[in-house]
Amino acid sequence: MARDAQATRERLVASARKAFSERGFERTTVREIAAEAGVNPALINRYFGGKEQLFAEAVSIDLAFPDLSGVARDRIGHALVEHFFRRWEGDAQDDLLRVLIRTAATNEEAASRIRGVLAEQVGMMVARVAGPARVCERASLIATQILGLAYARYVIGLSDGDVAPEVAIAMIGGTVQRYLFDELP
Amino acid sequence: MARDAQATRERLVASARKAFSERGFERTTVREIAAEAGVNPALINRYFGGKEQLFAEAVSIDLAFPDLSGVARDRIGHALVEHFFRRWEGDAQDDLLRVLIRTAATNEEAASRIRGVLAEQVGMMVARVAGPARVCERASLIATQILGLAYARYVIGLSDGDVAPEVAIAMIGGTVQRYLFDELP
């Protein structure tokens, strides 16, 4: 080995995540990514094959749902919303959900990725806490609310002044709670 | 007058709306827009000054909230969600909210436009039906849910199979109802 190729790969992936999360896929240039990583743009092609493949590699998301077994049944919705808020408050500039939400707007690959996360991770969580009945519908309903919250905060730019975290956790938590457990028509 | 410049302008705006709503701002080219309108790309610069200005002119949105005076107080949320569904079911390919949601992801001008609509139109509606107290918070909460619904359907591509309209109207209508009238913490 010479001059640690592994490390440069990882720096490129990190720069890519940051750039994609700030500007989305189309507005981000490989030249920017390479510059931020301190290397030559050509390396992106050498290591990943191109911009598309770098994106695919940079964006693999894990919602990391918390352990809900110790949470009272009537507080699960609130716990989930609180989980996302905690995740977002930490200034992880490269938060992958943010990358995807921004990028999915004009990128089918990213949209498909979100559908996958929805079906697998959210669906799994719903099945675990609320049982197997109508999992897909409940997961989709929850997704409309959580994606909307993320979109409003990080794309539209609504601030804590517009939706204070404690208000959001209380009210939106109640909504998720309903989507989890209320009887569907 | 010769060869109706007014009509050409309007055809360009219509093509622009359609293109922006399908592909967002960056992915749409002035050449596409002009081709769809059946004219030369140079006319976009002649009439609007450039792509940015065409976008600004093409996107001026009116949510067109229905008259809610005849709706029972405990059904207002449902009526609102139903209103949006009706709006979206009609295959208005050039629906402006769709344009904005897609474009705002990477375009600050569009994001700012949504903030404006939120503050003015949604805020106004909330004030009218629920009174002046904490209008901004209620409007923001409603926005997270409605934007999320639109995002899920038109960006992520969730279908009626994932969230059937009647289920969505019932459940999400209930949510909007809570955001309008429930006591906030």
Next chain:
DNA sequence: TTCCTTTGTAAACGCTTGTTGACTTTGTGG
């Protein structure tokens, strides 16, 4: 040391983009 693979750079390529300025067509008022 010498060789040779790995890691990185430099410069250019081909393409598409938004935009521009000069030109042509068209309808109409004098």
Next chain:
DNA sequence: CCACAAAGTCAACAAGCGTTTACAAAGGAA
């Protein structure tokens, strides 16, 4: 009829993009 302004076309521009190709530095093995 005929000029003339309005409406539209055409071809080219400069800039930026992702990508490729050829070449230089680096370091371990022989």
